[in-house]
Amino acid sequence: MKKLLSIVFVFVAYFSFAQNDTLFTKANTAYNNAKYQDAINDYLQINKNGVESAELYFNLGNAYYKINKIAPSIYYYQKALKLDPGNQDIKNNLAFANNMTIDAIDANPDSGLSASANKLIGTFTYNTWGIIAIVFIFGFIALFLLYYFTGHHTKKRIFFATGIIALLLCIISVCFGFHEKSEVKSNRQAIIFQKEVAVKAEPNNHSSEAFTLHEGTKVKITSSLNNWRQIELADGKTGWLTQSTIKEF
Template identity: 40%
Template sequence: MKMQRLKYKYQTIVLGCLFGFMLVQNAFSQGPEQFFEAGNSEYAKNNFEAAIMNYENVLESGYSSAAVYYNLGNANYKLNRIAPSVYNYEKALLLKPNDAEIKNNLQFAQNMTIDAITPLPQNTFKKWYNQILGIFTIDGWATATIVLVFLFTLSFILYFFNKGVGSKRIFFTVALVSIFLALLSLTLTFQAKSNEANREYAIIFSVETELKNEPNNSSEQIVVLHEGTKVRVLEEQDDWRLVRLADGKEGWLPKVEIKIL
């Protein structure tokens, strides 16, 4: 009888441990989709802090998308947090460069910023070129190149084996246009990659900071900047980063006061 009670006791402990392990495993096995849906649910209830926590859990799980950053931007915007809303809209725009809704909400967030910086004017050609370049991401241009090369190959094969004069003319034209567009797309792919490698932008997260002419606190102040302003990072030195504003001004900021996009 004593042995049976002891056996029953051990079985209870083992079952309890297994049950506890299953609960813990279930708690930690929540994937990014569940966090994302939970964030949407909290956002719908106006629980923006809880929504932000869930969206950040999505990012911490190793998954990111324009939708996650966009929703993070919306939740922070609802809480009047300028820098986080601008930052997350900018991150979303990097993943979906031509999304009108993201651009619109980013504009609303930028309207909350204090700094009024007039960008340097662009000539018409450069403006058009940047607009074309922004149609796709790097992966998008690479995919377009592959599709166009495939279309060129198919058109050339059909041209080679087709005997009709009219058909041959059509396939030859398609092949010619395809290879031209493929080369253009390939050029834009490398240009987009080069831009990404050479252009590192950041958002100021400090409520107020001074742009210095040298990387030290005792140097002369160039201008006072505020949270939410976007800067281009040019160089890093110790705890400072050399940045350029949209109007062309350059100076140093403490790197703890900005967040790289």
């Protein structure tokens, strides 16, 4: 019975993969034929089937951009960049989409050292940093074995020194990975999905208006209260929006 269940599971998984692969090809064909809404529908169906990838989100961002829907375009570019932070094509297309937004927000500058460190750590996802750490630890083990079994004194010193470097790089990679994972979990971000929305000073409809935002603007979510979300802009301004006006990525 267990064997039968395993066979059924493998068959279902294979069928699902084949179905998504067919849909992806169909969506790409629709996109290349300028049938952007058809492509979007197929890409969204693939996503609904449980597939997440930088390529899928990138294609969705491109398709939405082609029909001038800036908010979902930026939203999916951001999701793609989250999965593949070093991808220059995603960054370039996101920059084009951001140029079409109305709100011009000047970010508060980070200190030089902080900005450089964050840029370096953000080059890879925390999963990639984990893989890098594993590579270095295997390198350390290999170098330790070479150090232990070699009889040549000069080679022993070289293997020992490079082994220590590999171990240090492994530790650094692990630290970077944990830092990046912590940033991802604590740094909740969202995109404005309404043409224009009034940001409130307090979490209620009778509160005064703090400022106005427009579709496509990226905000950071700092707090939640029922269906209200406290947001912060890159320039430090804060306010409250209803959950329905934004989409978190």
